Amino acid sequence: GENVEQHPSTLSVQEGDSAVIKCTYSDSASNYFPWYKQELGKRPQLIIDIRSNVGEKKDQRIAVTLNKTAKHFSLHITETQPEDSAVYFCAASIRGSQGNLIFGKGTKLSVKP
Amino acid sequence: DAGVIQSPRHEVTEMGQEVTLRCKPISGHNSLFWYRQTMMRGLELLIYFNNNVPIDDSGMPEDRFSAKMPNASFSTLKIQPSEPRDSAVYFCASSLPGTLNTEAFFGQGTRLTVV
Numbered sequence: 278g279e280n281v282e283q284h285p286s287t288l289s290v291q292e293g294d295s296a297v298i299k300c301t302y303s304d305s306a307s308n309y310f311p312w313y314k315q316e317l318g319k320r321p322q323l324i325i326d327i328r329s330n331v332g333e334k335k336d337q338r339i340a341v342t343l344n345k346t347a348k349h350f351s352l353h354i355t356e357t358q359p360e361d362s363a364v365y366f367c368a369a370s371i372r373g374s375q376g377n378l379i380f381g382k383g384t385k386l387s388v389k390p
Numbered sequence: 391d392a393g394v395i396q397s398p399r400h401e402v403t404e405m406g407q408e409v410t411l412r413c414k415p416i417s418g419h420n421s422l423f424w425y426r427q428t429m430m431r432g433l434e435l436l437i438y439f440n441n442n443v444p445i446d447d448s449g450m451p452e453d454r455f456s457a458k459m460p461n462a463s464f465s466t467l468k469i470q471p472s473e474p475r476d477s478a479v480y481f482c483a484s485s486l487p488g489t490l491n492t493e494a495f496f497g498q499g500t501r502l503t504v505v
Contacts, residue, residue, distance in 0.1 A: 309492060320496040366433060377446060378494050382432035
């Protein structure tokens with residue numbers, strides 16, 4: 278089955294700096310790669326996703342890139358703000374079928390003011 | 391729609407007792423997932439259903455864990471007997487795969503403490 282590896286497990290940046298979180302996956306059939314943000318004590322919520330027919334997607338300060346050949350994808354947050362502090366999870370699945378979401382173990386991002 | 395609804399929000403039970411967690415998915419969603427979250431292991435997929443049928447239960451840790459989905463609007467995750475190492479936050483999520491909008495929506499979770 279699918280296996281998703283996520284790095285780093287913790288990341289600390291200064292406000293205004295950029296943050297990058299990287300994930301790799303094992304199943305070449307995976308074609309849907311969402312990123313979730315989980316604030317302390319709350320549920321994970323989708324912030325951005327990318328499908329295998331797209332190499333990059335951007336939404337304001339966040340962007341995701343996908344390299345299907347290498348089977349890795351990354352989350353980029355620019356101009357970080359204290360409210361970006363949270364745990365971020367990447368995931369992979371086979372959409373269009375009975376695809377399940379397999380998550381990485383998460384990255385705890387701390388943005389210092 | 392009120393989103394995915396889980397109950398109870400918090401559960402404290404003694405070791406050896408039976409625990410039942412409940413989930414109501416978003417109306418119209420035909421995939422339902424149960425996840426367990428711990429500091430050590432992150433978000434683990436326990437089981438998922440498609441059209442009320444269990445598709446993959448390979449993540450269920452032991453025979454003490456069982457899940458059912460008797461209809462499209464209700465699912466349960468049962469632990470019998472419970473053990474302290476089962477303490478975690480259990481999330482239920484639902485989605486509608488195969489469409490353009492494939493986001494998985496999570497419930498607020500059930501924080502289980504087994505003492």
